[in-house]
Amino acid sequence: MEPERHDSSPRMDTGPSAQADGRVCRWCGERFPESDLHEEADLGPLCGRCIAAIRSRGESLSLKD
Numbered sequence: 001m002e003p004e005r006h007d008s009s010p011r012m013d014t015g016p017s018a019q020a021d022g023r024v025c026r027w028c029g030e031r032f033p034e035s036d037l038h039e040e041a042d043l044g045p046l047c048g049r050c051i052a053a054i055r056s057r058g059e060s061l062s063l064k065d
């Protein structure tokens with residue numbers, strides 16, 4: 001009777017190249033090209049959609065660009 005074997009070796013698919021291009025919006029967590037994100041002083045990188053959403057809630061943002 002053979003011992004039961006489980007192939008549980010973790011897959012090392014995520015190398016440094018997986019996050020090479022683009023950055024993640026701090027609000028929605030989606031990845032965008034660098035040029036589509038705007039740096040907010042407190043919150044960090046935000047996409048245009050989230051910036052509009054935050055502003056629509058009446059909150060002010062301190063965008064660096």
Ligand SMILES: [Zn+2]
Nearest residue numbers: 025028047050
């Ligand atoms: Zn976003």
